[in-house]
Amino acid sequence: MTAPILSLQSVSKTFFLAGREVRAVDDVSIDVAEGECLAIVGESGSGKSTLANMILGVYPPTAGTIAYRGTPLPARRELKHRRLIQFVQQNPLSALNPQRSVGVSLRLALDVHGIGKKSERRAEVGRLLEEVGLPASFMTRAPAALSGGQRQRVAIARALACRSEIVVLDEPTSALDVLVQARVLRLLQELRKARGLTYVFITHDLSVVRNIAERVAVFEKGRLVETGATGTIFSTPERPYTRRLIGAVPVVTDAEMALREQLTEEFTGERNESA
Amino acid sequence: MRRALFILLRNPLSLIGIILVAVVVLSALSADFLTPFPADRGAAVHFELANQPPDWPHIFGTDLVGRDLFSRIIFAYRISLFLGVVVLAIAVPVGVTIGLVAGYFGGWIEFLLMRITDVFLSIPPLVLAMSIMGVLAPTLTNGMLAVTAMWWPWYTRLVYNLARSEKEEGYVLAAEIIGASKPHILFREILPNCVPAILTKMTLDMGFVILIVSSLSFLGLGVQPPTPDLGSMVAEGAGYMPDSWWLTVFPGLAILFAVFGFNLLGDALRELLGVEQ
Numbered sequence: 001m002t003a004p005i006l007s008l009q010s011v012s013k014t015f016f017l018a019g020r021e022v023r024a025v026d027d028v029s030i031d032v033a034e035g036e037c038l039a040i041v042g043e044s045g046s047g048k049s050t051l052a053n054m055i056l057g058v059y060p061p062t063a064g065t066i067a068y069r070g071t072p073l074p075a076r077r078e079l080k081h082r083r084l085i086q087f088v089q090q091n092p093l094s095a096l097n098p099q100r101s102v103g104v105s106l107r108l109a110l111d112v113h114g115i116g117k118k119s120e121r122r123a124e125v126g127r128l129l130e131e132v133g134l135p136a137s138f139m140t141r142a143p144a145a146l147s148g149g150q151r152q153r154v155a156i157a158r159a160l161a162c163r164s165e166i167v168v169l170d171e172p173t174s175a176l177d178v179l180v181q182a183r184v185l186r187l188l189q190e191l192r193k194a195r196g197l198t199y200v201f202i203t204h205d206l207s208v209v210r211n212i213a214e215r216v217a218v219f220e221k222g223r224l225v226e227t228g229a230t231g232t233i234f235s236t237p238e239r240p241y242t243r244r245l246i247g248a249v250p251v252v253t254d255a256e257m258a259l260r261e262q263l264t265e266e267f268t269g270e271r272n273e274s275a
Numbered sequence: 276m277r278r279a280l281f282i283l284l285r286n287p288l289s290l291i292g293i294i295l296v297a298v299v300v301l302s303a304l305s306a307d308f309l310t311p312f313p314a315d316r317g318a319a320v321h322f323e324l325a326n327q328p329p330d331w332p333h334i335f336g337t338d339l340v341g342r343d344l345f346s347r348i349i350f351a352y353r354i355s356l357f358l359g360v361v362v363l364a365i366a367v368p369v370g371v372t373i374g375l376v377a378g379y380f381g382g383w384i385e386f387l388l389m390r391i392t393d394v395f396l397s398i399p400p401l402v403l404a405m406s407i408m409g410v411l412a413p414t415l416t417n418g419m420l421a422v423t424a425m426w427w428p429w430y431t432r433l434v435y436n437l438a439r440s441e442k443e444e445g446y447v448l449a450a451e452i453i454g455a456s457k458p459h460i461l462f463r464e465i466l467p468n469c470v471p472a473i474l475t476k477m478t479l480d481m482g483f484v485i486l487i488v489s490s491l492s493f494l495g496l497g498v499q500p501p502t503p504d505l506g507s508m509v510a511e512g513a514g515y516m517p518d519s520w521w522l523t524v525f526p527g528l529a530i531l532f533a534v535f536g537f538n539l540l541g542d543a544l545r546e547l548l549g550v551e552q
Contacts, residue, residue, distance in 0.1 A: 056452050082454035094445035099467035105446070109453045155449070162453065 003070030004031035005198050006055070006085075006166055011064035013050050024050040025061070026222040032166070037192065037199040039209040039230070041245060042219030048202045051219075052168050055200060056087050068166075083113050086159035090171040092151035096143035102129070102154050103139025109161035128157040133187060149180035153187065160191065166198045174205060185211055206246060210234065218242045282547050289546070292539025299533045303352040310346035318501035329521055336521035339511070344521065347503040348529045354504055355533065358419055359484040363477055365423045370430025371473060375461045377431070378438025389435065395428040401490060408496040418497045422487055426480070433476060437469045471548035478544050482537030489530050505530050 013025040025047040032038050040048050054061050060075035067073065073081050086109075089095050096105050106125045110116060116124050126136030132153040143151055152172060159167050169188070173181040189212060192199060201213055209216055209230060216233045218226040220241045226233065237243045283289045307313050311332055321341030329336045335344035377388040395403070407421040441447065442465065450460050485505075491497035492506030500507065505526045512522025544550075 058448070058451070077454075079454045082452065087449065087452045089445050089448065091445055095449055097444075097446040097464055097467070099470075100464075108450065108455060108459075112454050112456075158449065158453075 003067070005034040005069055006032040006200070007067040007070070008051075008055075009065045009067065011051070011054060011061045011066060013047075013054060013059075014062045023222050025054070027064070028222075028224045029064075030217055030224060030227065032198055032200060034165075034198055035192070035196055036215060037201055037213045039201045039203060039213035039216045040219060041204060041206060041209060041216060043204060043245075045221075046219040047222035048204075048219055049170060050222075052087075052170050052200065052202055055166075055168055056085055057081065079113065083162045084164055085166045085168065086162065086164035088152070088155050088159050088167060088169045088172045091175050092148050092155055093175070095155045096151055098143055101139065102141050102143065102146070105143075106139070106154065106158050106161055109158055113162040115162060124161075128161055129154070131160070131191070132157045147180075148176050149184060152176060152180075152184055156184075156187065156191070160195065160197075164197075166200065168200045168202070170202045171204070172201075173208060174203070181208075188212065206234075206248075218245065279547055283543055286543065286546070288539050289543030292536055292541075292543050295532060295536025296540045299352055299536055300356065302349050303356050306346075306349045306353050310343070310349050312343035312346040313350075315342035315346045316350040316503055326515075326519055326522075328519075335525040336519075338508070338522060339515075344508075344525055347508065348505065348526055351503040351505045351508065351526070352529070352533065354498060354502060355485045355488060356481075358415075358422070358488050358498075359481045361419050362422045362426055362484050363480060365419075366426035367430055367473065367477060370427035371434045371466070371469070373427070374431040374434030375438050375465060375469075378435040379442050379457075379461055379465060381439075385435075388431070392428045392431045392435075395425065396432065398425075400425040400487065404487065404491055405494065405496060408491065413496050413499060415498055415502070418488065418491060421491070422484060426484070429480075430473065430476070433472060434469050437472060438465050441465045441468050471544075472550045475541055475545045475548060475550045478537055479541030480537075482534035482541070485537070486530065486534050 008028055008030050011025060011028045012023065015022045015024055028047075028051065030038075040051065042048050053059055055066060057073065057077035065072045068081070068084060096102070103122070103125050106128055107121055110121045110124060115121075122139075125139050129136050129138050134150060134153055134157075138146070138150070138154070143154075146154065152175075156172070172188070173184050176184060185208065188199070191197060199212075201209075203209060213230050216226075216228065216230050217224055218233070218239065218241065220239075226237070226239045226242050233242065234246060237246055283293065302309055306316075310316075319340075319342055321337075324333070324337045324341035326339055327333060327337045327341075333343050333345065335348065338344055338347070373388050373392070377385045377392075403425045404421040407424060408417060411417040411420070438461075447460060447464055450464050455464070488497055489504070489506030489509070492504040493510040495507075495510070497506060498504035508526035509523050509530070512519060512526070515522055
């Protein structure tokens, strides 16, 4: 059997805050298979984002190893490691540098990793934009001239620009309004299929999980308390904590579904942005 | 561009600032053609014309050795502006780089750099410049050196605070995860977001540099005769008040004119570029 594309072995992270030890992630082991979408769910402060940052190499784990296809990744990542694992963050408003055009932001990944010939990178930026459903002409635009959903598409294009294999998505849709949310999720699904990507999808929105993830990992206070196929977790949650999480999802009845068309027309407000 | 023009012209104070600065800069640049007695900028002596009140052709009067005061003031603008540009051209890159490094890297680097900056900031600027000038010979070069030494810490502090908040923005994290180099993150990602604030401060500081150089010259530590300087002119004439009032009043007004202009323009830029105070 081939090694999983991403493998976490007893990974822990301890922070020291005001003299107190805080175990943000506590002895987590989990494998991610190539091409799958693993959802990581849990409440705010359950260690989801800390785990994401360690996978991305923002900081190394205090203990344990993170391996790519069986090879442990070093604490200080080299460029070749950075290329493999990319990131789409929650807030599309701050994800792009307001002083640089969309094209310049996208080109950075190509320049840093030396992808393609210099003369062809401009065309590549255009192709990337088209791949995420935006016109290539957007490359000259400032981020301020784009809507939240469009910016998130650019951020997705940036994560794919260096031909990454694993994408960590930290609540990529929670700052978008519902209609845009659905479109961005659909785009992410299409890209995964077309490029054979592996997703680590962090969210606390279980309705999103149901739409996109094959497998779910439930976090509680830094510990991995339950993993399983999405369907199994939703139908027969083992842990009371998981049951509470699922129970917290507002249930939509048939009567409410019938009203949906009218509701979505009015609902344009942004969702809360808390992590 | 049209929006920028609209904002600048909507506010009468901005308009006055632009006009004042334009007059100062253009007259300094074209001093050779504009002034009636360009030879009076140097060590010329016309004792037969000494100490005359304003009259035609000496519209601002003449100084103690008979040189045309108007011509000397215009040439003094040239020196002041040149000094201001040189001081800022050195102080801004130095201060900005230190501020970016301290703000972005944090930790002991931040501690070290910011304590050094604090030491410079804690000394009253004029005292620092005077002590440097006291040790070194009071030449124009040393004057610029002294003023530059007290100017960079303000840019360090400004950019340090900006960089500290900018580095929390998602685009910095994105650049780090892509694997961009530290110089790229500092100068291509963070710096562009500090430029409006730096530009505004530079404009305001042109006025202050002119003021501080004039103060040093007033104390006999700045620009040395026979090079015309507004501060030394005020000092020279101060002993002849109120009888020869023009010796002091016109150079003094010239300082006010320039400093006021750069301040108004700085405020206008702040509004235009949306810089928070």
